[in-house]
Amino acid sequence: MAGLTRRQLFAALGAGRLLFANSLRQSQVSVVRFDKAGVRQGLVTVDKYVLSDEEWKQRLSPRQFDVTRRAGTESPFTGPYWNNHQHGLYRCVCCSNALFSSDTKFESFTGWPSFWEPVAPENIETADDNSYGVRIEVKCRRCDAHLGHVFDDGPKPTGLRYCMNGTALNFERL
Numbered sequence: 001m002a003g004l005t006r007r008q009l010f011a012a013l014g015a016g017r018l019l020f021a022n023s024l025r026q027s028q029v030s031v032v033r034f035d036k037a038g039v040r041q042g043l044v045t046v047d048k049y050v051l052s053d054e055e056w057k058q059r060l061s062p063r064q065f066d067v068t069r070r071a072g073t074e075s076p077f078t079g080p081y082w083n084n085h086q087h088g089l090y091r092c093v094c095c096s097n098a099l100f101s102s103d104t105k106f107e108s109f110t111g112w113p114s115f116w117e118p119v120a121p122e123n124i125e126t127a128d129d130n131s132y133g134v135r136i137e138v139k140c141r142r143c144d145a146h147l148g149h150v151f152d153d154g155p156k157p158t159g160l161r162y163c164m165n166g167t168a169l170n171f172e173r174l
């Protein structure tokens with residue numbers, strides 16, 4: 001501390017906090033934006049959407065919080081959208097990032113909304129999940145919300161089945 005006055009010390013600490021805040025702000029991702037009409041706008045670079053658990057709890061229902069922030073799974077046939085056949089776009093319930101289109105939704109008879117492809121590979125993230133055997137977890141690229149899992153027993157053309165929790169999604173009818 002030699003040579004540092006109290007005031008200089010506090011100034012230095014303040015600068016450190018500012019640096020930390022800036023480094024958080026620089027945590028950015030590139031996702032494909034879709035406008036309100038569901039039209040693809042192209043790749044945009046946005047800040048990661050980061051909130052504390054307390055902030056998420058204020059914004060989400062307990063069920064939404066459990067699924068998206070605690071990797072919970074809704075019981076089959078109990079969540080929204082598994083039986084939704086309307087045309088539109090499914091967005092992340094946490095951050096509104098566009099995730100799936102009704103164009104790629106199919107009847108999986110599982111009780112969960114299922115898609116053979118996301119609207120853009122950039123908008124999701126996958127990770128190994130070894131909690132029940134080996135599965136691949138699907139998350140929102142912008143806010144890291146847990147969405148569900150992807151399996152390789154889906155229909156053509158991709159052969160993939162994105163098995164989503166409807167609770168993690170928000171449907172926009174188009």
Ligand SMILES: [Zn+2]
Binds near residue numbers: 095096097140143145
């Ligand atoms: Zn999100």
